């Protein structure tokens with residue numbers, strides 16, 4: 296079984312990925328959060344920093360493209376080739392109205408002819424392996440039906456499906472029955488993504504669609520860093536887990552000191568991580584409150600290392 300970490304903007308950038316790879320474990324694949332390209336130009340050039348070789352020493356990620364024209368993709372591909380990447384992922388899932396309103400991300404899913412045009416333009420020239428990360432639709436999971444033959448017409452590396460529709464954002468239930476209906480109609484390897492928090496959640500998907508042996512996990516990993524080890528049946532003593540967790544956090548703090556200037560920027564970043572990470576701690580609610588209240592890096596460190604030591 297292959298396990299990937301999901302791209303999470305603001306959370307699973309190189310700082311997280313490098314810290315996790317060194318101290319917790321190696322996923323079968325990692326992905327950068329989306330890099331948006333609009334009008335054949337990088338929308339936020341700082342997003343490209345995630346691709347720099349110096350930031351991807353321990354595991355090379357699959358860069359993710361958010362855009363809707365072959366020209367924009369070409370610009371993205373140039374950068375990826377420059378940094379010796381061989382595979383990229385196209386985002387057809389971002390649900391935020393500022394993205395979908397520009398017919399990008401999940402906004403593309405209601406426009407099958409645009410999806411076909413984009414893929415034709417990309418495959419006419421690309422030297423890269425291409426995968427797609429998609430939802431089932433923008434406003435309706437029936438959006439997916441015309442997309443099946445379009446996806447099947449291109450030599451995709453794999454298709455990662457998050458079975459929600461765009462308007463749900465990350466709320467409500469994943470639609471497992473629609474996923475079970477559509478997945479067997481696709482000729483490409485399918486990776487399931489969405490709400491995997493435990494090994495039992497993986498088994499539930501496999502019971503429904505036995506061919507699925509690739510899973511992408513986002514929030515479930517942030518909540519339980521050792522879910523990867525649990526899935527792989529690697530037994531880890533508690534003392535070892537505590538040590539790994541401590542080393543991860545030492546590492547992420549060090550990288551953040553390089554990236555951000557001033558405690559406030561660092562603290563904002565850590566607050567976002569702990570919004571999810573704290574859920575894996577017994578008294579997570581209290582820890583998250585203390586993280587949010589921390590005014591200096593020293594205060595933050597005292598809160599989190601105390602919480603980690605208590606796991607012993």
Ligand SMILES: Cc1cc2nc3c(=O)[nH]c(=O)nc-3n(C[C@H](O)[C@H](O)[C@H](O)COP(=O)(O)O)c2cc1C
Nearest residue numbers: 301302303304328329457489490491512513514515
């Ligand atoms: C804060 C946040 C940021 C996200 N950023 C991205 C992104 O950059 N690219 C992407 O394809 N999906 C993004 N996603 C979606 C996740 O990759 C994933 O599809 C979603 O969280 C469902 O998986 P999970 O339940 O395992 O977390 C984001 C989700 C969240 C909550």
